[in-house]
Amino acid sequence: MTLLRNCLLLGVLITFVQASRISPDPTVFWATSPCDQIPRSMLAIPATAECKMIRWELALLRDPRNQNPTFYKLNYTYGISKPATTDFMNNGTKGTKEGNWTMLKNGQNKTVYRLSPAEVTPAISFVRLDDKLLHLLDSDGKLMIGHGGWSYTLNMK
Amino acid sequence: MKIRMFCLFVGCLLLVVQSARAQEARAGNVPSKTYSRTPLAEGATVVGHFEGRFPCAEITKDWKMPVRPECVKMKWGLTLFQDPVTHQPTTYQLNRKARAGKWAIVRGTKTDPEAVVYQLDSDTPEVSVYLLKGDDNVLFVLDQERNFRVGTGYLSYTLNRVVN
Numbered sequence: 001m002t003l004l005r006n007c008l009l010l011g012v013l014i015t016f017v018q019a020s021r022i023s024p025d026p027t028v029f030w031a032t033s034p035c036d037q038i039p040r041s042m043l044a045i046p047a048t049a050e051c052k053m054i055r056w057e058l059a060l061l062r063d064p065r066n067q068n069p070t071f072y073k074l075n076y077t078y079g080i081s082k083p084a085t086t087d088f089m090n091n092g093t094k095g096t097k098e099g100n101w102t103m104l105k106n107g108q109n110k111t112v113y114r115l116s117p118a119e120v121t122p123a124i125s126f127v128r129l130d131d132k133l134l135h136l137l138d139s140d141g142k143l144m145i146g147h148g149g150w151s152y153t154l155n156m157k
Numbered sequence: 158m159k160i161r162m163f164c165l166f167v168g169c170l171l172l173v174v175q176s177a178r179a180q181e182a183r184a185g186n187v188p189s190k191t192y193s194r195t196p197l198a199e200g201a202t203v204v205g206h207f208e209g210r211f212p213c214a215e216i217t218k219d220w221k222m223p224v225r226p227e228c229v230k231m232k233w234g235l236t237l238f239q240d241p242v243t244h245q246p247t248t249y250q251l252n253r254k255a256r257a258g259k260w261a262i263v264r265g266t267k268t269d270p271e272a273v274v275y276q277l278d279s280d281t282p283e284v285s286v287y288l289l290k291g292d293d294n295v296l297f298v299l300d301q302e303r304n305f306r307v308g309t310g311y312l313s314y315t316l317n318r319v320v321n
Binding site for chain 1: 182183184185186187188189191192208209210232234268291292294295297304305307308309310311312313314315316317318319
């Protein structure tokens with residue numbers, strides 16, 4: 001009876017661990033973009049903050065059982081670029097957003113990844129260009145336009 | 158003395174204006190304005206002017222040129238010209254004629270047969286650079302097999318429309 005109970009307990013434990021386990025290897029995308037008003041709103045960067053560039057690092061996790069989207073973690077740093085380097089003056093200011101992400105199709109049948117932050121900020125969406133590239137979209141679903149220095153394309157790390 | 162002071166004042170004013178413009182953040186999703194003092198070509202013969210920075214080595218290889226170790230990134234200012242009547246592609250100029258040639262519109266990538274792709278140096282395919290038209294304002298630099306190129310955390314293979 002005790003053996004049966006222990007086996008049952010072990011089975012429940014294994015099921016629980018499998019169900020709660022997140023994909024061990026998130027897919028990570030990164031980029032440096034301009035600090036225009038639209039990404040400022042998305043990331044809730046204060047209007048008074050000095051910001052010329054944003055470094056994005058987006059980790060996307062999937063359910064290992066069916067590869068469905070689950071959680072994301074977006075780490076970002078913003079500030080002023082340090083001349084002649086790829087870094088920020090005074091290391092910039094860091095922030096994090098976390099939540100669930102979903103996949104949907106847009107009107108052109110392209111795959112769009114949508115991040116759903118818990119806070120009330122404009123939704124953050126990316127169009128999937130291929131396995132290794134994402135591009136930030138505005139609220140109308142259009143590609144965000146960068147400038148001569150930086151773009152809004154995220155590259156797989 | 159007065160003339161020298163005046164010139165100094167004007168110089169400072171230009172610097173301030175340039176600096177303010179360089180830090181200007183756009184309120185909407187619109188093309189940025191050029192930092193160049195020389196106006197960009199405009200009119201019916203111009204498809205657009207696109208700018209971007211990306212890693213140097215891969216494009217240099219496409220051009221069959223030796224890759225210099227000091228070439229970490231390259232900055233592009235690309236102007237595409239068209240026939241004003243037929244709107245067919247004619248010529249392109251890169252970085253104010255540092256490189257120039259013909260371009261053409263070709264269709265399809267491996268993953269999207271309908272994709273619109275701009276082929277620079279279309280008359281010499283062995284050194285062509287391919288650009289995928291994301292939309293009217295954004296182009297993606299492809300490899301010679303017309304696959305996307307993956308950039309870094311600092312630079313992406315993307316060109317953005319810039320206007321006067």
